[in-house]
Amino acid sequence: MRVYGVDLNNVTSTGFDVHLVADTAVKPKRSDPSFLGSIALFRHDGPQAASAGPHAGHGAAARKAADTFDVTRALVASGQTDPSKLNVVIVPYSLASTVDDQKSIVETNALKFDNIEFLSSG
Numbered sequence: 001m002r003v004y005g006v007d008l009n010n011v012t013s014t015g016f017d018v019h020l021v022a023d024t025a026v027k028p029k030r031s032d033p034s035f036l037g038s039i040a041l042f043r044h045d046g047p048q049a050a051s052a053g054p055h056a057g058h059g060a061a062a063r064k065a066a067d068t069f070d071v072t073r074a075l076v077a078s079g080q081t082d083p084s085k086l087n088v089v090i091v092p093y094s095l096a097s098t099v100d101d102q103k104s105i106v107e108t109n110a111l112k113f114d115n116i117e118f119l120s121s122g
Helices: 072-078
Strands: 002-006 014-021 035-038 065-068 087-094 115-117
Touching: 014 072
Parallel strands: none
Antiparallel strands: 002 065, 002 115, 014 035, 014 087
């Protein structure tokens, strides 16, 4: 599964775990088989169009960030073979707390992305 167009410009102290679940009523945990991984917070997204200077448009197109996750474990655990029948859930967590410390998350709208696509091999 790939999350395209990840925009972390407004994120300062929040991380984001990604899950593939059948039941959205239950808050998933990292220990669940639905856990796919976390959105990468530290990345190099390539040149930006505004900073490309006089050579903008000469092969230096800005790349949008994308994160890729293996959904195999979540599919097996759910008994499902079609990932489009499951739900992608993104769970924010505070970067300034421990797992047991339930700090409130203030950046609930900080993560933005363009779309999610399921990929297959073979």
